[in-house]
Each structure stands twice: as C-alpha cells, then as structure tokens.
Amino acid sequence: MAQPSFLLFCIFLSFFSILSSYQTKATTITRLVSKSLYDSMFIHKDNTACPANGFYTYESFVKATGRFPRFGSVGSMETRRREVAAFLAQISHETTGGWPTAPDGPYAWGLCFKEEISPQSNYCDSSNTKWPCFSNKTYHGRGPIQLSWNYNYGPAGRALGFDGLRNPEIVANNSVIAFQTALWFWMTEQSPKPSCHDVMIGRYRPTEADLAANRTGGFGLTTNIINGGLECGIAGDGRVNDRIGFYQRYAGLLNVGTGPNLDCENQRPFA
Incomplete structure (x- = not known):
C-alpha cells in the first residue's frame, strides 16, 4: 500500500500540473x-x-x-x-x-x-428528443454568441458542466459560463x-x-x-x-x- 506522504505528494503534483496548465493558457x-x-x-x-x-x-x-x-x-x-x-x-x-x-x-x-431582446419564440425544437425541452424554459439567445435552441443548450451544458436544458438562465447570469458557451460553440x-x-x-x-x-x-x-x-x-x-x-x-x-x-x-x- 502506498504511504500517505507519497499519496499526498502525487495529489500535489496533479494539482500543480492542472494549475500550471491554466496559468499557461491564461498567459497565452x-x-x-x-x-x-x-x-x-x-x-x-x-x-x-x-x-x-x-x-x-x-x-x-x-x-x-x-x-x-x-x-x-x-x-x-x-x-x-x-x-x-x-x-x-x-x-x-x-x-x-x-x-x-x-x-x-x-x-x-x-x-x-447578454440576452436576446423580445425573442419571437421559446426556441424549442420539440422534434429533437435527444435534448428535450423543459416546461416554462426558453432557449433564446444568451451570452456572447447568443446561444440558442435546446439542441445547443443541452450539449453545451454537458460539455461545460451545467444543466443547459433545466437551467438555461445561467448563461445570462454567470459571465464565465457565458464566455465558455461562446468558446464551446466556436471550438466544436x-x-x-x-x-x-x-x-x-x-x-x-x-x-x-x-x-x-x-x-x-x-x-x-x-x-x-x-x-x-x-x-x-x-x-x-x-x-x-x-x-x-x-x-x-x-x-x-x-x-x-x-x-x-x-x-x-x-x-x-x-x-
């Protein structure tokens, strides 16, 4: 069995590697x-x-x-x-x-x-059963890229770690997530x-x-x-x-x- 001190050292190295990666990207x-x-x-x-x-x-x-x-x-x-x-x-x-x-x-x-003004619909494609819409939710444009439609909110949320179908409002309420959705669309x-x-x-x-x-x-x-x-x-x-x-x-x-x-x-x- 690995010694506790060794495990702690490995955890530290892992954390340092992740932190260094983010710092390098931020520097870029x-x-x-x-x-x-x-x-x-x-x-x-x-x-x-x-x-x-x-x-x-x-x-x-x-x-x-x-x-x-x-x-x-x-x-x-x-x-x-x-x-x-x-x-x-x-x-x-x-x-x-x-x-x-x-x-x-x-x-x-x-x-x-940060949000579409006077959307003309709830932007729900009901035929898309993979990313089903939820009642009382609208998938109109939000964030820098104006992310729209359930078939974009669903996969964007899965990729970024939020529930895009149940909580699409977060894109207009959290600025980091808002930018991430734009980058997700750009990169995917x-x-x-x-x-x-x-x-x-x-x-x-x-x-x-x-x-x-x-x-x-x-x-x-x-x-x-x-x-x-x-x-x-x-x-x-x-x-x-x-x-x-x-x-x-x-x-x-x-x-x-x-x-x-x-x-x-x-x-x-x-x-």
Whole structure:
C-alpha cells in the first residue's frame, strides 16, 4: 500500500500540473489581449445604456479560455491573432448595441447585450428528443454568441458542466459560463459544419459539397457556420457587413491582416 506522504505528494503534483496548465493558457491569452487592449476594443460595454454593463469582464474572458487550451494558441502568431480577432468580432456582432452614428463608431459597442431582446419564440425544437425541452424554459439567445435552441443548450451544458436544458438562465447570469458557451460553440465541430476554430487556423478541408457551395475558408465561413441560413448567399447583407466591420477593427488593433474571403454572399448555407 502506498504511504500517505507519497499519496499526498502525487495529489500535489496533479494539482500543480492542472494549475500550471491554466496559468499557461491564461498567459497565452493575456499576451495576445491585454486588459488595456480588451478595454479599448469594448469601449462602451459597461455603458449604463448597455443591459450587460458590468457583466463581460476581462477576468471572466481570460478564465473562460482556460477550458479551451487550443483557442488562440495554434499556428503562427499571425494565425493566433487572426483567430482571436475573428472570435471577438463575431461575439461583438451578436451582442452589439451600436448604430451608424454611435459615439466612437458602430464597432465600439460590442458586448452590450447578454440576452436576446423580445425573442419571437421559446426556441424549442420539440422534434429533437435527444435534448428535450423543459416546461416554462426558453432557449433564446444568451451570452456572447447568443446561444440558442435546446439542441445547443443541452450539449453545451454537458460539455461545460451545467444543466443547459433545466437551467438555461445561467448563461445570462454567470459571465464565465457565458464566455465558455461562446468558446464551446466556436471550438466544436457540428457536422456537416466544421468548427470556426478549424476554419480560422487553416485546418478546414472542404468536402465536395462545400466546394460546390463555394464555402471557402476565411472569416466569411465562420459567419456561415454561425448564422448562414439567414445571412449568407445574399449580396451586401447588412448583418454580414457588420460582422466584417468588427473584424477589421479588431484585426487592426491586434496588428494582423484579415486574410481573404471576408463575406459569405456567394456561399450557400449549410444544410
């Protein structure tokens, strides 16, 4: 039988290894996005006009990334910066409080909302028996990526350790979990869609169906993954242009090029 002192030593090493992993990840993100840079990106996130003021803290963002060690840490420094810029751009569009003549411009108002305003339904797909809806619960958009539908809340909760079907409200009440749901969606492949992460790090390999649908790699494909059914295949769509505007601003702040294929107007949505 192992001696108690040896067991304690093993437990200590295990704890130290986990702590070191989280610290290393936090260091990676903080090197790419410092608190001052984060604050300059989201100038008005804590404006009293924003329903989410005080919710999307830098500390919560950094802590949430600890669950996803590959986010912003794969490939060249250019690739890493571009992925972070793309992610922040997409969550900014989903939560924007900006308008064309807004102070500091429309792309300075990301992370203004934490919950969908006036949802048109309870976002329950009753045909999805794997992730059944619960009575008196709604699965409308919440958090930075505006997580929606029972078939997203269920698996997100399972992956992150909360009950997404019975307690979807936590996504709008816990800022770390809110950021984690956005990162979960970003990092997770949902066939036939690739993950946004794989697209932005250049790991995406189009299938024959993708090639036929002109789903080329680039920021525009992440828009297709997130909301292509409503926004892609449309020339000059304002929502797509808003996403691009955020991306261009953040890429500039991160001192990285945007890469090609920014829009999805010539792409067909995923089935």
